[in-house]
Amino acid sequence: MQRAVVQGSKRGLAALAGVTAASGMGLVYALENSVSASGDNVHPYALPWAHSGPFSSFDIASVRRGYEVYKQVCAACHSMKFLHYRHFVDTIMTEEEAKAEAADALINDVDDKGASIQRPGMLTDKLPNPYPNKKAAAAANNGAAPPDLSLMALARHGGDDYVFSLLTGYLEAPAGVKVDDGKAYNPYFPGGIISMPQQLFDEGIEYKDGTPATMSQQAKDVSAFMHWAAEPFHDTRKKWALKIAALIPFVAVVLIYGKRHIWSFTKSQKFLFKTVKGREPPKAQ
Amino acid sequence: MSSHKEEPLEADVDQLTQYRERCADHVTEFKSILDECNDRVNSRSNTEETCHQEMADYVHHLDHCAMPKAFASLK
Numbered sequence: 001m002q003r004a005v006v007q008g009s010k011r012g013l014a015a016l017a018g019v020t021a022a023s024g025m026g027l028v029y030a031l032e033n034s035v036s037a038s039g040d041n042v043h044p045y046a047l048p049w050a051h052s053g054p055f056s057s058f059d060i061a062s063v064r065r066g067y068e069v070y071k072q073v074c075a076a077c078h079s080m081k082f083l084h085y086r087h088f089v090d091t092i093m094t095e096e097e098a099k100a101e102a103a104d105a106l107i108n109d110v111d112d113k114g115a116s117i118q119r120p121g122m123l124t125d126k127l128p129n130p131y132p133n134k135k136a137a138a139a140a141n142n143g144a145a146p147p148d149l150s151l152m153a154l155a156r157h158g159g160d161d162y163v164f165s166l167l168t169g170y171l172e173a174p175a176g177v178k179v180d181d182g183k184a185y186n187p188y189f190p191g192g193i194i195s196m197p198q199q200l201f202d203e204g205i206e207y208k209d210g211t212p213a214t215m216s217q218q219a220k221d222v223s224a225f226m227h228w229a230a231e232p233f234h235d236t237r238k239k240w241a242l243k244i245a246a247l248i249p250f251v252a253v254v255l256i257y258g259k260r261h262i263w264s265f266t267k268s269q270k271f272l273f274k275t276v277k278g279r280e281p282p283k284a285q
Numbered sequence: 286m287s288s289h290k291e292e293p294l295e296a297d298v299d300q301l302t303q304y305r306e307r308c309a310d311h312v313t314e315f316k317s318i319l320d321e322c323n324d325r326v327n328s329r330s331n332t333e334e335t336c337h338q339e340m341a342d343y344v345h346h347l348d349h350c351a352m353p354k355a356f357a358s359l360k
Contacts, residue, residue, distance in 0.1 A: 040337060040338065040341060041341065042341045042344045042345050042348070043345070044348075045348040045349065045352040045353070047352065047353070047356045048353075048356065048357075062360075164356075165348075165352075168301050169344070171340070171344065174319060174322070174323055174335065174336035174337060174339065174340040175322065175323040175324075175325075175326035175327050175335070175336045176326040176332070176333075176334050176335030176336055176337070177335050177336070177337055187337070187340055187341050187344045188344075192337050202297070202298060202299050203297070211360050212296070212297045214297065214298065214299040214300055215299040215301070215302070216299050216300045216301040216302075216355055216356075216359055217300075217359050217360060220356070220359050
C-alpha cells in the first residue's frame with residue numbers, strides 16, 4: 001500500500017518535471033522571437049549562399065573577387081587586423097600571387113636604427129590599416145570610426161545576408177528622416193542612419209576574371225570574402241565534421257557493445273542468501 | 286505580375302536594382318501607404334513623425350520578391 005502511494009507520487013513528479021521543462025523551452029523560444037522582433041530596421045532576406053549548409057564550401061572564385069572589392073573599395077577606410085597575406089596561400093591565391101599582393105602593400109615598420117620606415121609587404125605581414133589609430137580613423141570620418149572587418153561577418157546578426165543587404169540597401173530616405181551631411185539612409189542599419197554612404201556602384205571596379213562588376217555582384221563577392229576572412233578554417237571544419245559524422249555510427253556500436261561486455265558480469269550477478277548452522281537469526285522470544 | 290519572371294535582364298546593369306523595379310507592382314499596397322505617409326509628413330512643418338516604419342514594411346515585402354531572383358542571377 002505504501003509502495004503504491006510512492007509510485008504514484010514519483011510518476012506525478014516526472015510529469016511535473018516534463019511540463020516544467022517544456023514550458024521553460026517555450027519561454028526561451030518566445031523571448032528569443034520577441035528580441036528578434038524588436039528594432040526598427042528591416043531584417044535581411046535569407047539568401048542561398050554557396051557556403052550555407054553542412055555540406056557546402058566557399059565559392060572561392062567569389063571570395064577572390066571579393067578580395068578585389070575589399071582592396072579597391074573597402075581598404076581605404078576599413079582594416080583587416082586578423083588577416084595576414086600568408087592566409088591567402090593555397091586557399092584563394094597561389095603563393096606567387098600572395099607574395100605579389102603583399103609586395104604591393106606599404107607596411108609601416110622600424111629599421112635597424114630605430115627610424116620609422118615604410119617598406120613593401122611580405123607574406124607574414126597583416127593587411128595594412130589605413131589609419132594609425134582609432135582616433136585618427138574617427139577624425140577622418142566625421143567622428144564615426146570605421147570598424148575592423150576581420151570578424152564582421154560573424155559579429156552582425158544576419159551575417160552574410162546583413163552585409164549584402166546593407167551594401168545594396170541605400171534607398172531614398174522617407175519623409176521625416178533627417179540625414180546629415182556625410183551620412184546616408186539605409187533601412188537595414190539599426191536606426192536607419194548610417195555613417196557610411198553607398199560605396200558600391202556599377203562598374204566601380206573592374207574584375208580580373210571579366211565578370212561584370214554590378215553593385216549586387218560586388219556586394220555578394222565582398223560578403224563572401226568577409227565571411228571567408230572571419231572563418232578561413234570553414235571548409236576544413238566542415239570536412240572534418242563530415243569525417244567524424246561518418247565514423248560515429250561505427251564507434252558508437254563498438255563502445256556500446258564494449259560497455260555491455262565489460263559490465264555483463266556485474267549486471268548478471270545473482271545473490272543467494274543461505275542460513276548456515278550456528279548463525280541462524282534469533283528466534284522470537 | 287509575370288513581367289518580373291520572364292524577360293531577360295539588361296546586361297551590365299545592376300541585377301537587384303532591375304528586379305526592384307520589376308517587383309514594383311508586387312508591392313503597390315505598401316508603396317501607397319509609404320507615399321501617403323510621405324505626403325502627410327511633407328505637408329506639415331511642425332511634426333516629429335517619420336515614415337521609417339512604412340519604408341521598412343515596403344522594403345521587407347519588396348525583398349521577398351526581388352532578393353531571391355537577383356541573387357540567383359548573380360555569378
